[in-house]
Amino acid sequence: MHPAVSVIFFTVTSGAGLGLIFCLGLGWPMPASPLAAFLVSLLAGGLTAAGLISSTFHLGHPERAWRALSQWRSSWLSREGVSAILTLTLLGIYALVWMMTGERVAWLGLLISLFAAITVFTTAMIYAQLKTVPDWHSALTPACYLAFALAAGALLAAGLGTATTLIGMPVAILASAALIVAWTAKLLWWNRAGTIGFSHTGSSIGTATGLGGLGAVRLLERPHSGENYLTREMVHKIGRKHAARLRRIALVTGCAVPLALCFLAMATGQPAFLFLLAFASLMAGLFAERWLFFAEARHAVSLYY
Amino acid sequence: MTTLPPSSEKKLGLVIDLDICVGCHACVVNCKEWNTGGYGAPLGDVDAYGDNPSGAWLNRIHTFEVTPEDAPNGGQAQIVHFPKSCLHCEDAPCVTVCPTGASYKRGEDGIVLVDEKKCIGCGLCAWACPYGAREMDPVENVMKKCTLCVDRIYNDNLPEIDRIPACVRTCPANARHFGDFADPSSNVSKMTAERGGMDLMPEMATRPVNKYLPPRPKTRPASERELAPALAPRTQEGLLGWIDRALEKLG
Ligand code: SF4
Numbered sequence A: 001m002h003p004a005v006s007v008i009f010f011t012v013t014s015g016a017g018l019g020l021i022f023c024l025g026l027g028w029p030m031p032a033s034p035l036a037a038f039l040v041s042l043l044a045g046g047l048t049a050a051g052l053i054s055s056t057f058h059l060g061h062p063e064r065a066w067r068a069l070s071q072w073r074s075s076w077l078s079r080e081g082v083s084a085i086l087t088l089t090l091l092g093i094y095a096l097v098w099m100m101t102g103e104r105v106a107w108l109g110l111l112i113s114l115f116a117a118i119t120v121f122t123t124a125m126i127y128a129q130l131k132t133v134p135d136w137h138s139a140l141t142p143a144c145y146l147a148f149a150l151a152a153g154a155l156l157a158a159g160l161g162t163a164t165t166l167i168g169m170p171v172a173i174l175a176s177a178a179l180i181v182a183w184t185a186k187l188l189w190w191n192r193a194g195t196i197g198f199s200h201t202g203s204s205i206g207t208a209t210g211l212g213g214l215g216a217v218r219l220l221e222r223p224h225s226g227e228n229y230l231t232r233e234m235v236h237k238i239g240r241k242h243a244a245r246l247r248r249i250a251l252v253t254g255c256a257v258p259l260a261l262c263f264l265a266m267a268t269g270q271p272a273f274l275f276l277l278a279f280a281s282l283m284a285g286l287f288a289e290r291w292l293f294f295a296e297a298r299h300a301v302s303l304y305y
Numbered sequence B: 001m002t003t004l005p006p007s008s009e010k011k012l013g014l015v016i017d018l019d020i021c022v023g024c025h026a027c028v029v030n031c032k033e034w035n036t037g038g039y040g041a042p043l044g045d046v047d048a049y050g051d052n053p054s055g056a057w058l059n060r061i062h063t064f065e066v067t068p069e070d071a072p073n074g075g076q077a078q079i080v081h082f083p084k085s086c087l088h089c090e091d092a093p094c095v096t097v098c099p100t101g102a103s104y105k106r107g108e109d110g111i112v113l114v115d116e117k118k119c120i121g122c123g124l125c126a127w128a129c130p131y132g133a134r135e136m137d138p139v140e141n142v143m144k145k146c147t148l149c150v151d152r153i154y155n156d157n158l159p160e161i162d163r164i165p166a167c168v169r170t171c172p173a174n175a176r177h178f179g180d181f182a183d184p185s186s187n188v189s190k191m192t193a194e195r196g197g198m199d200l201m202p203e204m205a206t207r208p209v210n211k212y213l214p215p216r217p218k219t220r221p222a223s224e225r226e227l228a229p230a231l232a233p234r235t236q237e238g239l240l241g242w243i244d245r246a247l248e249k250l251g
């Protein structure tokens, strides 16, 4: 699949924003001033909104994007739009109350955490629902999206917040645990993607053409000598060239470096900047991971080409 | 609404006869021609006369080679020209993924259409279709797909003979047929039953309406013939034989 930069940026950035919203909603301790309340909420909402806005750049008609809110009964993409807007609206109310009264309304917090998680889930389901792309068509896809959003949100919250321990554990340990869970899910995902081929449906050039029963089928001539929308969008091959190297980059910058920084933080009294550094490194790793998510995925249409 | 309608009364669609198609691309060209002037925005092209032309087409012909498993030395390979356009699936995944309601399946005849005024050009429907039947228009940035010539088949301004899809009307080999699959006595239902009409990628559970008739198996000679017996000189017969003999006598 063609890796569109706007979509990669969207899924990574709003994933992090929604992860932070999730942590805020659960009541992650933050500095007490109204200004801090404003800035933290702005960052969480801003990352989410920046991602959403960038995702409209890959639309043919961004000016009609509002129409995408109408089909939430059937479409995951529509559900994502609706639930993102609900999350941001609720976050706005939560932030307003927090700034005015200094109080963080617990039930409203739980609600925004729930909606943040639902939004990440709907994003993942846009891909996971597609039977045509076997790499994506798995429960591991939403698992990865949710876990990465949580890891990014936790690192950011650890860097911005005032807590040193939560539920009886140092935040560095909590953030490391989130990272380990996320990358374990991703390794499982990569492992499945490496072996799945089209075996989940049993599709092949034989079933695609219906000619498999007659013998071995091979493409003799493409319909056109040049490229077309389908070959550019779904039979994209360029991104796979550097797959192994990009995976190493993703693992080092997205997993090894942030983990090392968390351990360093443990040893040095958990200074905020180490968590923020770890967050930045994770984001870089996630861009590589998301690029591969698209570039390596094979679409059923490629059976015809 | 991008939920699917309950099973439609009529199921209009195409039968494509892979035994007959000669791969001339006439249907492709006539489809492009008709749909550039008909339903919705024109079918766009980019760099049409340049080095790297590209454009939206609703029908494309692939050509495959099929080699039977037991063929000696890869012989008896069969060439199959393979037209591909929207199959107007009954469980169309392209419809249910659409966030705007632009993609829909008509309850009255099962035709799958895009309302171009609502389409935001997100491309998700093209990702959901296993067959590559949808293409983004490079000029209008809206999704394009086969309309089953909805603007011909019900068009009273056309002579009755033309009230069929442009591809069917133009096919010089008669490899394409249009009809109602819900009616067991229709031409398409009968052909499908007689010739074992098949679904493409049935495992994708899209339940395509369009059916493909498989190529008839090639007949094989009983034994391998010597290569090109015509090449051996036959000097005994006719005028050439007489000249040959005459020249030989001359010495
Ligand atoms: S062939 Fe593709 S575009 Fe046409 S109805 Fe089926 S899934 Fe949709």
Ligand code: SF4
Residues within 6 Å of the ligand: B097, B098, B099, B100, B101, B102, B103, B114, B118, B119, B120, B121, B122, B123, B124, B125, B126, B142, B143
């Ligand atoms: S490209 Fe248009 S028709 Fe297709 S899913 Fe998006 S909005 Fe719907």
